[in-house]
Amino acid sequence: MKLFFSKSLLVAMMIAAIWIIGCKPRGAQSAVSGDAAQKTYVAPGKYDEFYDFVSGGFSGQMSVYGLPSGRLFRVIPVFSVDPEKGYGYSEETKAMLNTSHGYVPWDDLHHIALSETNGIQDGRWVFGNGNNTPRIARIDLKTFRTAEIIEIPNSAGNHSSPFITENSEYVVAGTRFSVPLDNTSGDVPINTYKQNFKGTVSFIHIDTSGRMNIAFQIQTPGINFDLARAGKGKSHGWVFFSCYNSEKAFTLLEQNASQKDKDFIMCVNWKKAEEYVKAGKAQKRAVAYAHNTYDENKHMATSEIEKEVLVLDPKDCPDMVYFMPCPKSPHGCDTDPSGEYIVGSGKLAAVIPVFSFTKIQKAIADKNFDGDYDGIPVLKYEAVLHGEVQKPGLGPLHTEFDANGNAYTSFFVSSEIVKWRLSDLKVLDRVPTYYSVGHLSVPGGPTRKPWGKYVIAYNKITKDRYLPTGPELAQSAQLYDISGDKMKLILDFPTIGEPHYAEAIPADLIMKNSQKIYKIEDNQNPWATKGDKNARVERKGNEVHVYITAIRSHFNPDNIEGVKLGDVVYFHVTNLEQDWDIPHGFAVKGANNAELLIMPGETQTLSWKPDRVGVFPIYCTDFCSALHQEMQGYIRVSAAGSNVPITFSTGKNEPGPIAENK
Numbered sequence: 001m002k003l004f005f006s007k008s009l010l011v012a013m014m015i016a017a018i019w020i021i022g023c024k025p026r027g028a029q030s031a032v033s034g035d036a037a038q039k040t041y042v043a044p045g046k047y048d049e050f051y052d053f054v055s056g057g058f059s060g061q062m063s064v065y066g067l068p069s070g071r072l073f074r075v076i077p078v079f080s081v082d083p084e085k086g087y088g089y090s091e092e093t094k095a096m097l098n099t100s101h102g103y104v105p106w107d108d109l110h111h112i113a114l115s116e117t118n119g120i121q122d123g124r125w126v127f128g129n130g131n132n133t134p135r136i137a138r139i140d141l142k143t144f145r146t147a148e149i150i151e152i153p154n155s156a157g158n159h160s161s162p163f164i165t166e167n168s169e170y171v172v173a174g175t176r177f178s179v180p181l182d183n184t185s186g187d188v189p190i191n192t193y194k195q196n197f198k199g200t201v202s203f204i205h206i207d208t209s210g211r212m213n214i215a216f217q218i219q220t221p222g223i224n225f226d227l228a229r230a231g232k233g234k235s236h237g238w239v240f241f242s243c244y245n246s247e248k249a250f251t252l253l254e255q256n257a258s259q260k261d262k263d264f265i266m267c268v269n270w271k272k273a274e275e276y277v278k279a280g281k282a283q284k285r286a287v288a289y290a291h292n293t294y295d296e297n298k299h300m301a302t303s304e305i306e307k308e309v310l311v312l313d314p315k316d317c318p319d320m321v322y323f324m325p326c327p328k329s330p331h332g333c334d335t336d337p338s339g340e341y342i343v344g345s346g347k348l349a350a351v352i353p354v355f356s357f358t359k360i361q362k363a364i365a366d367k368n369f370d371g372d373y374d375g376i377p378v379l380k381y382e383a384v385l386h387g388e389v390q391k392p393g394l395g396p397l398h399t400e401f402d403a404n405g406n407a408y409t410s411f412f413v414s415s416e417i418v419k420w421r422l423s424d425l426k427v428l429d430r431v432p433t434y435y436s437v438g439h440l441s442v443p444g445g446p447t448r449k450p451w452g453k454y455v456i457a458y459n460k461i462t463k464d465r466y467l468p469t470g471p472e473l474a475q476s477a478q479l480y481d482i483s484g485d486k487m488k489l490i491l492d493f494p495t496i497g498e499p500h501y502a503e504a505i506p507a508d509l510i511m512k513n514s515q516k517i518y519k520i521e522d523n524q525n526p527w528a529t530k531g532d533k534n535a536r537v538e539r540k541g542n543e544v545h546v547y548i549t550a551i552r553s554h555f556n557p558d559n560i561e562g563v564k565l566g567d568v569v570y571f572h573v574t575n576l577e578q579d580w581d582i583p584h585g586f587a588v589k590g591a592n593n594a595e596l597l598i599m600p601g602e603t604q605t606l607s608w609k610p611d612r613v614g615v616f617p618i619y620c621t622d623f624c625s626a627l628h629q630e631m632q633g634y635i636r637v638s639a640a641g642s643n644v645p646i647t648f649s650t651g652k653n654e655p656g657p658i659a660e661n662k
């Protein structure tokens with residue numbers, strides 16, 4: 001039914017609405033409007049509209065929530081071991097966490113990038129960055145599992161990563177810390193920063209299967225890269241990196257890197273860079289970095305160490321890299337859905353500068369430069385500026401967009417989200433966040449096609465928002481309805497780890513592809529036990545290999561003898577179920593390890609070095625049936641010199657030979 005209102009009635013209603021909203025006190029407790037519960041309520045058994053992939057910060061993981069309910073569905077282990085799922089503990093997954101430094105079971109995951117086709121989210125993969133030991137991970141959204149991790153050489157602090165180009169051609173990675181490059185000795189005095197320290201940005205190519213490889217790196221002056229965004233539409237072919245510390249400070253950066261009035265956004269023409277690589281302009285450099293892949297059929301990760309990377313030097317590659325002045329240590333650097341506008345957020349700036357891609361192109365064509373920085377042309381600020389948003393707030397960090405030409409910027413210091421219009425840079429609305437918002441996200445906000453509806457604030461400090469939990473309090477997300485002119489807070493929910501960036505995507509783009517089981521006939525794990533008749537225990541020197549199956553509700557075998565002190569026992573557990581949502585778990589008493597959680601059709605291996613003689617229970621850790629509690633067994637460990645033979649059985653109730661029973 002259509003409703004018609006007279007103009008004057010409409011105006012009266014609008015005034016009433018403004019009056020109601022305007023008069024509402026904005027305290028922490030009363031900021032939620034009356035219909036909030038209705039807007040976020042997803043009835044039992046009903047699905048959420050969006051998946052929300054949220055970075056876990058220093059937890060090293062990624063978590064998956066539903067929107068608008070804020071319900072947590074899954075924590076995906078990425079860079080950190082996860083005893084809940086055996087990730088990084090099972091023999092099959094350990095190689096995922098290999099690096100050139102060896103096994104690194106933790107990292108700091110800040111940013112999310114969902115794969116795109118034509119600038120629109122396509123639901124195939126989600127990428128995440130490892131900040132500390134520079135890495136990028138790809139998670140397969142059929143299985144919600146980490147499928148690949150690639151280390152980034154010549155980098156230290158992989159913060160401006162893994163931002164993606166509009167056809168998922170590349171994810172990029174800019175080094176936060178400049179350092180002596182890997183092919184130099186590195187043993188230099190820190191105060192030779194200006195001579196010896198360099199930055200790099202890396203372009204990691206993604207092929208149609210999702211596989212990553214480092215296509216090339218660009219060597220840069222020794223500054224700090226913070227964030228990045230790819231161009232889109234008209235600016236497709238470019239990537240914009242924010243950088244701070246153009247002062248090249250190496251100590252007390254809070255003062256020394258805040259000296260200059262302007263730092264830079266670095267504009268990289270990657271299509272040009274590709275041409276230079278093709279023309280042989282890149283230098284091959286000796287490096288070492290790990291490239292780890294998880295094989296879906298073998299249920300196993302392998303790690304290779306790659307030895308070479310191609311590096312382009314802007315000195316040899318004119319017209320590939322430009323600097324654009326940006327006020328006061330820019331953090332966020334975001335491109336709008338049309339690709340025309342690039343928004344820089346200077347952490348200490350009083351305005352938000354908005355740059356125009358068209359003007360950047362013109363300034364380049366006209367050579368409208370303000371000198372150079374270490375040989376790289378610096379574009380004239382006024383020549384590339386679309387305009388500045390005046391008096392937006394304090395401490396701008398990040399900007400996202402809706403489909404209607406509006407931008408939403410987070411303000412850490414003034415704890416608010418400010419909505420403003422791209423065309424005339426007018427501030428339209430502001431709402432408080434509780435408290436100190438870092439990133440924010442609009443579903444589809446970094447793409448050519450924002451889905452809109454909500455903006456979610458990811459807050460660093462929550463103080464009094466939740467029941468106290470000792471010295472550390474939950475960090476949180478806050479959901480705002482942006483369907484009307486005014487933003488309305490409708491929900492907040494605590495998060496896993498420290499949420500940095502997040503991306504939300506319509507659920508139907510992912511759920512239709514979600515995998516239910518692994519087919520047992522496709523299981524190529526060399527330790528798989530396909531069917532109960534193959535269950536067995538084999539001794540190989542001091543290794544005992546237990547090929548064990550799990551099916552509701554028993555293990556086969558469940559009585560094992562003949563293990564001796566000094567042996568290493570490998571439990572190769574194959575879950576024979578072919579039903580959705582029937583994992584089995586596996587644990588053994590005293591293991592200096594974790595459990596296994598084995599999906600239907602999958603094989604996973606737990607190693608165990610018994611430390612004493614005795615009989616040790618094994619059991620299923622995941623409540624799988626009414627008789628889950630019966631899903632258990634025993635393994636006997638004898639003294640080192642014992643001659644108890646290897647035996648194994650399931651369902652054999654007679655006692656063994658009397659002599660052995662004593």
Ligand code: RUQ
Binds near residue numbers: 111
């Ligand atoms: S950051 S709060 Cu690590 Cu993306 Cu900006």
Ligand code: CUA
Binds near residue numbers: 550621622631
């Ligand atoms: Cu299998 Cu519980």
